[in-house]
Amino acid sequence: MVERIATAVGTPNIALIKYWGKRDDRLILPMNSSVSMTLDEQLNTRTSVLFSEKLQADTVYINGTVQDINGTEVGERMVVLDILRGMAGDKRKALVVSNNQFPTGSGLASSASGLATLTYAAAGALGLELQPRELSMVARRGSGSACRSMMGGIVEWRKGDKPDGSDSYAEQIIKPGEWPELVDVMAILTESRKKVSSRAGMKQTVQTGILYRSRLDYVEGAVERAIDAMRKRDFQALGELIMRDSMNMHATMLDTWPPIMYLDDSSKEIIYKVQELNQSEGRIVGAYTFDAGSNANIIALEKDVGKITDMLEGLGSVKNILKLKMGNGPRRLGDGESLIDGTGLKPVA
Numbered sequence: 403m404v405e406r407i408a409t410a411v412g413t414p415n416i417a418l419i420k421y422w423g424k425r426d427d428r429l430i431l432p433m434n435s436s437v438s439m440t441l442d443e444q445l446n447t448r449t450s451v452l453f454s455e456k457l458q459a460d461t462v463y464i465n466g467t468v469q470d471i472n473g474t475e476v477g478e479r480m481v482v483l484d485i486l487r488g489m490a491g492d493k494r495k496a497l498v499v500s501n502n503q504f505p506t507g508s509g510l511a512s513s514a515s516g517l518a519t520l521t522y523a524a525a526g527a528l529g530l531e532l533q534p535r536e537l538s539m540v541a542r543r544g545s546g547s548a549c550r551s552m553m554g555g556i557v558e559w560r561k562g563d564k565p566d567g568s569d570s571y572a573e574q575i576i577k578p579g580e581w582p583e584l585v586d587v588m589a590i591l592t593e594s595r596k597k598v599s600s601r602a603g604m605k606q607t608v609q610t611g612i613l614y615r616s617r618l619d620y621v622e623g624a625v626e627r628a629i630d631a632m633r634k635r636d637f638q639a640l641g642e643l644i645m646r647d648s649m650n651m652h653a654t655m656l657d658t659w660p661p662i663m664y665l666d667d668s669s670k671e672i673i674y675k676v677q678e679l680n681q682s683e684g685r686i687v688g689a690y691t692f693d694a695g696s697n698a699n700i701i702a703l704e705k706d707v708g709k710i711t712d713m714l715e716g717l718g719s720v721k722n723i724l725k726l727k728m729g730n731g732p733r734r735l736g737d738g739e740s741l742i743d744g745t746g747l748k749p750v751a
């Protein structure tokens with residue numbers, strides 16, 4: 403069998419209407435649909451994969467460190483390798499070398515970026531020619547939000563209804579070049595790891611939340627309204643939906659037992675400052691959104707980025723500000739950029 407090293411680069415995405423809760427933990431089927439913006443390569447993951455008869459076991463390096471994949475969360479996420487091997491009818495073990503190249507101080511380690519890039523590179527190494535939709539369903543099994551990083555621009559993850567997950571996939575809604583003015587101003591507040599993982603936090607919310615049920619009543623309609631607003635390039639309608647969905651998701655976290663709080667005082671200060679800015683301008687200049695952490699993403703139109711960065715620069719708590727545009731999704735890199743030393747079956751020095 404041909405042994406080929408495939409190398410790919412991929413990026414995180416920021417959810418505008420969020421995924422929070424699974425109806426199937428193993429197949430990673432979400433309780434609700436979600437919609438996100440794939441980000442450009444300022445934040446990226448680079449991954450090389452090689453399947454080889456010479457390997458006795460799957461071996462995974464992340465940021466230079468070999469990972470324990472027996473009974474760990476990283477190991478669980480490597481299910482994408484098994485799924486792809488099944489598709490290819492190939493039993494060879496894999497060497498995976500993956501590096502997150504995020505600017506120092508960004509404090510971001512994104513499973514979406516990692517699993518989308520791994521899926522893309524591993525499919526390439528096996529010589530599989532899969533459509534983006536099929537790839538998104540494989541990446542979904544590694545991390546739910548990863549399915550949305552499999553495509554560029556604005557992407558919807560349709561929750562689907564089938565128990566086998568065959569209708570739960572990502573779909574591109576808007577290509578990056580179709581609304582280039584839409585940007586994400588990321589305000590980095592902390593680099594510390596979150597206390598509760600997203601996986602554990604969403605499970606607890608589904609199991610114990612009272613407000614969570616009312617989120618489910620509203621959120622599918624919110625996805626539709628957000629997509630409609632984006633198709634009309636109506637930032638005012640979109641901005642309100644983005645902010646309200648972030649607050650709604652964080653309210654359901656606060657309402658779980660024991661409570662989960664990802665927002666801190668610095669995040670709250672940004673919420674108030676953005677509200678103030680929007681109020682003083684009489685329109686939505688920026689729309690804040692927070693994932694399972696305290697760092698802020700402020701979605702805005704290019705023309706207003708200066709106003710937002712001026713506001714953020716006045717806050718002592720903001721360590722780093724990044725302006726991200728829409729990205730194109732994962733792509734293959736040439737052999738010259740391989741992270742694997744082909745002869746030694748190990749990472750390049």
Ligand code: 2P0
Pocket residue numbers: 416417419420421422430436513514544545546547548600601692693694
């Ligand atoms: C999202 N998040 O839609 C939401 C918003 C965090 C808050 O998807 O268990 O790492 O691997 O499916 O995808 C983070 O959860 O969880 C997430 P798994 P994932 O982006």
